[in-house]
Amino acid sequence: MDSCPRTESAPRNDARRSFLKTVLTTAAAAPVVLGATSTSLFAQSPDYLPTLYRGWNVRNFQDILSDENAHVEYLLNGLGTAARPKPTFKNLLQSHVLDFAMVSRALENTGVGAYLGALPLLAGTPYLSPAGSIALIEARHAGYLNTLLNLPITQNVKNQKEAFDLALTPEEVVALAGPFVVDLNGGPPLIPAGGLQSPIDVLNFALALEFLEAEFYNLNVPKFT
Template sequence: MTEDHQTEDETNGTPFDAAVQSVQDAVSSRRGFLAGSAAAGLGALTFGTSGVAAQQSNGNGDPKGNSDGKANENAVSDVDVLNYALTLEHLEDAFYQHNLKSLGGYYSLETIVTADMLDHLPYVAREPIYGHLTDIGEHEAAHVDTIVSVIEQLGGTPVEKAEYEFGTMKANNPSAFYKTAMALENTGVQAYLGALSLIDDPDLQTAAGTIATVEARHASYLNHLNGADPFPNAFDEPKSMDEVLEIASQFIV
């Protein structure tokens, strides 16, 4: 794989640009995400991905959703929520594998740490960045493995990895990589915040919370590398499944 030269203008207007710009807006000006067009059928992951939602109980033997025993047609099971999280983790995992040579991808250490956007930092401060980004990629891979294992233990079927387009192939100018990484990590934080209340099992809620805090650290670090405020707000804004999947769909072929 070669690092073919592309100018900044050659990637303008692609779907990933809209997603990246929406996150930059949210981080810098506290506006919400501006979602683009959704991939056909991706919204179906919001409900019914496991096929077991109807069997999920609210603890009283009634279908999850209503206390009067009537099933809520929009109720989601814990497996559904885990598959939703897995959809995002697949996306993040693929992104770092796609882009970092240390994980089998595109950009070398030298290309990443000599990016123009980091010129204000001395090289001794830039050199550890590649290792930190590799750590983040390995975290996302670990999240995928763990969520797949839990879904299978619960009797569900893990959602498969899709095909992705990140638009980050820019020789000696990996600013698109940094911007897209920031977009994905901030989306991950808001996704987990929005999903936590949908999980019934307290142990699974805690487990999801431990991933959410790590995603927040990732987001803060990527915000910093992009020159944005690492922690712009006193409170993070949760996003619904529909909102997050619409954002994620912009990276899915």
């Protein structure tokens, strides 16, 4: 991951392209600086990512993988028997390390916006502080990935650079992440008919997103590290 790893072919797909649409719009014009050379990000090999320190990207992606699995475990424990089952996902395995980094960046920035939008719904509950803590970790992941792709460190999933982060509505989150979901496997809808009204609704919504992120990293981090 810190140089030019060998990759296997995987089918490119509409769901991934749709999810990356806003990312690609801005990233296509962003330069990558490698030593004294500055060129377009997409002029680089799709099997290459820049690195600041030896082993830096490998360590960071392994940490992100660990964090996302820890988030799943926390939410499962907190929800107990009310926890949704793990959905079935599609189109998560990436062909190239650059694709992996771009989807990762989109997922993490989506997570930041999702938690920020949901936090007011947890006000006055014991879940507010843990959810805020998860949101901060997602933001640290997003900042690293923005930097890795030579984007502004605070740029959000809609490619806006702001001093105050963007809260996403549940509907916006589903529009971004929903195309990866094949089957909820008997679990509740991502957004219940009446909206996210109870802490259980909010936590199960967060759990679906954390399941998606964890599965994405569980598939791709071993491949690219």
